[in-house]
Amino acid sequence: DDIVIRDNYCSKISQAAYINHPIDLVMQSGYLASSFSLVVIDAVVDKISFKDCLRRIVAMKPMGVFSLTGNASWSTDQQFFGELKRYLPDTKVVLSGDIFLEDAEQYLHSNPFIDGILLDYMEPSLLEFFSGNQGPFKHMVYRDNQGKICNHLFRSPRPVTVSPPTPQHQLFTGKKYRYPFVRSKRFATVVTEFGCPFHCAFCVMGTLGCKRRPVEDVMQELDTLAKLKIRDVFFLDQTFGSKQSRNLQLCEAIATQHPTLRWVCFSRVDVVNEKILREMKSAGCHTIIFGVETASPELLKEYRKGYTLD
Numbered sequence: 001d002d003i004v005i006r007d008n009y010c011s012k013i014s015q016a017a018y019i020n021h022p023i024d025l026v027m028q029s030g031y032l033a034s035s036f037s038l039v040v041i042d043a044v045v046d047k048i049s050f051k052d053c054l055r056r057i058v059a060m061k062p063m064g065v066f067s068l069t070g071n072a073s074w075s076t077d078q079q080f081f082g083e084l085k086r087y088l089p090d091t092k093v094v095l096s097g098d099i100f101l102e103d104a105e106q107y108l109h110s111n112p113f114i115d116g117i118l119l120d121y122m123e124p125s126l127l128e129f130f131s132g133n134q135g136p137f138k139h140m141v142y143r144d145n146q147g148k149i150c151n152h153l154f155r156s157p158r159p160v161t162v163s164p165p166t167p168q169h170q171l172f173t174g175k176k177y178r179y180p181f182v183r184s185k186r187f188a189t190v191v192t193e194f195g196c197p198f199h200c201a202f203c204v205m206g207t208l209g210c211k212r213r214p215v216e217d218v219m220q221e222l223d224t225l226a227k228l229k230i231r232d233v234f235f236l237d238q239t240f241g242s243k244q245s246r247n248l249q250l251c252e253a254i255a256t257q258h259p260t261l262r263w264v265c266f267s268r269v270d271v272v273n274e275k276i277l278r279e280m281k282s283a284g285c286h287t288i289i290f291g292v293e294t295a296s297p298e299l300l301k302e303y304r305k306g307y308t309l310d
Contacts, residue, residue, distance in 0.1 A: 002014075003017060004072050005020070006072065006097055007023045009097065009208065011070020013072055024068055024121040025068065027164055027167055030167040033168045041057070058084070063091060064093075065092070065093050065094070085113035096117065101207070105141055117140065119140065120208070135152070137150075137152060139152065156210075159197055159209075162212070167221065170228060173186065173230070182233075182264060184231070186229075186232065188225050188228075189234045192212065192213050192218045196239055199306075200303055202303055231258075233263040235266075241271050244271060247280070251285075269292070297309050
């Protein structure tokens with residue numbers, strides 16, 4: 001009933017009618033398209049009712065459903081997936097969302113309609129699970145063939161490099177996603193870095209680890225967007241350019257290969273300087289959203305922001 005955003009392990013009600021592409025589904029589309037035919041249903045952005053959404057999925061009789069949920073919508077989502085499983089008992093239902101981060105196993109125990117929970121959308125585990133492999137499935141909590149609940153979550157304490165396939169953006173372009181800082185209604189949501197290497201006390205992102213995509217992989221994705229005639233991008237990295245050398249390399253590549261790209265991002269005040277800001281602007285960045293949080297030195301320290309008021 002509300003404009004609820006559930007992606008990136010951070011669910012909330014949109015307070016300004018904005019809703020970006022659900023990045024978990026976007027990134028997993030690259031993996032899943034290698035073996036399966038995909039259909040994307042976004043009941044929020046397309047304003048599809050509970051009953052109509054249920055009817056559409058049941059009519060398709062899919063072998064698997066991957067969906068987002070979260071604290072902001074769990075009571076309704078729980079009812080929905082319970083109903084879905086009643087109609088389609090053989091369909092594998094895998095969910096993802098912030099609500100599972102603390103104790104995913106407990107949700108499998110208390111909700112028999114859930115077959116698996118994905119806790120890292122940069123991994124190929126969901127493809128392997130839907131393909132019928134025996135596992136173990138990294139960064140998933142799931143029921144094995146005997147119904148036993150298995151948990152194979154592992155967070156690396158250090159940033160690592162991963163190379164997921166290029167997402168299937170064409171599956172999402174016909175929907176009415178919107179974000180106030182992009183300059184065109186036709187835009188894409190892209191992530192170059194999963195999680196966050198910083199550990200602010202109030203934010204879940206620092207608990208997810210940090211995974212960075214190679215610059216060449218990001219450029220391949222931007223090539224795909226150019227072919228779709230999309231030149232506006234919202235980079236959903238929690239801290240765009242958290243590694244300065246990589247930021248400069250990426251900006252140089254964008255400026256050279258996609259000089260008409262226009263983009264917006266999130267970042268921190270302590271990972272940029274005048275040189276980096278100039279390079280970002282030259283590469284098409286027109287808006288940076290900084291997490292300033294507070295002008296109180298005491299609160300900055302308490303929140304573990306890692307920088308001073310100066």
